[in-house]
Amino acid sequence: MANIVLGITGSIAAYKAADIASQLTKAGHTVTCVLTKAAEEFVTPLTLATLSRRPVVSDLFAEKEGWQPGHIQLADDANLLLIAPATANVLASLAHGFANDALTAIALATRAPILIAPAMNGKMWQHPATQRNVETLKSWGVRFVEPAEGLLACGYEGVGRLAPVEEIVAAVTGLLA
Secondary structure (H helix, E strand, C coil): CCEEEEEECCCHHHHHHHHHHHHHHHCCCEEEEEECCCHHHCCCHHHHHHHHCCCCECCCCCCCCCCCCHHHHHHHHCCEEEEEEECHHHHHHHHCCCCCCHHHHHHHHCCCCEEEEECCCHHHHHCHHHHHHHHHHHHCCCEECCCEEEECCCCCEEEEECCCHHHHHHHHHHHHC
């Protein structure tokens, strides 16, 4: 089974990451959850630690014992970096090479495949800057599980919902096969 780093960003859909972590862990994968500061507003480290059965990373500078920086070790050991949900902010950070938190530092350092499942307001998703960032990431080999259509948390109807958890888990399975 695989070592999966599950990055979780500050979207209302962050609560669905708990189900993703649970399903991947039950399938036998080692899942390490990495929360951005904004994600902590939507889901707690305790929930994710319990479901993944592993410590949660939320601070770039909260290093464990040993000489190697924790985010570099996670990047090196990963068989897959899954970011679900991914906000427009993190897509921009990734597309421009920013490493201003644990998740973006891991993304910049890893050589593992990256799979991203965006979730955001439809207008944000369709904005030319976001679409340009997605195209940049795709040109680098990053794979996407496209957002779904439906009622959004903001009250709008349209594209931007996190893809169904089952679809994300299936994409992980397919990518690791």
